[in-house]
Amino acid sequence: MRISGAKNSALKLMAACVLAEGTHVLSNVPDIADVQLMAGVLEALGMTVRRGDGGVTEIVRDVPLQPEAPYELVEQMRASTAVLGPLLAAVGEARVAMPGGDDFGARPIDMHLRGLEALGAAFELDHGVIHGRTDGLRGAEIVLDYPSVGATENLLMAAVLAEGHTVITNAAREPEIADLAAFLNRMGARVVGAGSARIDIDGVAGLRAVSHAVVPDRLEVATFLAALGVAGGELRLTHSRPDHLELLIDRMGAMGIRVSPDGDGLWAMRRARPRPVDVATLPYPGLATDVLPLLVAVLCFADGTSFATENVFAGRFGYVGELARMGAHIKVEDHHLVIDGVEQLSGAPVRAPDIRAGAALVVAALGAEGETVVLNGEHIDRGYESFDRKLRAVGADVERLADDTDGR
């Protein structure tokens, strides 16, 4: 089964296209709702986005930019704030609606703004819109309080056109950051150290439009490995990067799910009932917060008690009540879960609270007796390309139901 390009890279690569005039060509871009939303943001700025076949997307900047990302798009997708740094760097001004909270609770962007201020931008909040201006960004030494993915990316995209040298310390190290830096360097930027905790950037006078292939989606890989963890059997996932999932593969090994590199992807197998393990999320190379709902879905079937800890997003347990509706035994203790595995869950109507939790409910349903209906499936479509078709391709009995009045 072919893994798609990573949502969490594609969205930032699209935002980075703001930095240079001309036609950029991105390939391996997943066909998902969030990519369409980011295309809408770029079109609101005055750019043109043309999606071709096979995940090839052309992004054209050939007219003066309107530096405003509208509220109706930002409130649907926080990642719209990724245009803040590129706009300030490219045209010295940015108006981006202040993103509200979402399913995970408060998700401030204070580190983005503080870092951009250090680079020479000034901000004011104007009726819910962040209005940033600069008469020219200048390199700076920035130390992040926390290795925030979004802040690292926004500062990186701003610093590549800033005058002088910038250092980002305690930077996020996710593979999507390295993918963004590779794209920026292909455009003519001078970024060193992406993927490590220290990134050095020497600003350049200008960048050019180029082509780039989006890195494979490690979170989609994790989702299909979790599906295997619940349903058992064997799986080959092509166009994937097992080296981006070392800790997950280690944890899966402890659960009895064997995973090994295979050609341009990986092979995996599960025979016996999963074993219980303890898992805790941390910034990369720690276990990604996005895979925890998927692991918890597998551990609901484990032969014993597991402990799961969420350290990145305080309020990310919206799926626990839905799993309990299917008969899972999970106790919530602050940001910890105690999961007593059961032989089988039972099918039930459940509601997806967000992208990864929605996928986790579908994964759990693969091991449930009877039918499960996952409502608010649009959350899943935000982050997964043809999820139902791909699951059927590996043997799952999954069907997409037409929308109806209650959003089914």
Ligand code: EPZ
């Ligand atoms: C990115 O979100 C991903 N989204 C998330 O994936 C992922 O869960 C997250 O990184 C962590 O890996 C995209 O790339 C589009 P952060 P981001 O800034 O950038 C706090 C998915 O399902 N923080 O690393 O928003 C923040 O509240 C999504 O694909 C501040 O306090 O994450 C959180 O607790 C969900 N102030 C922590 O840092 C700031 O200025 C990590 O956030 C920035 C962040």
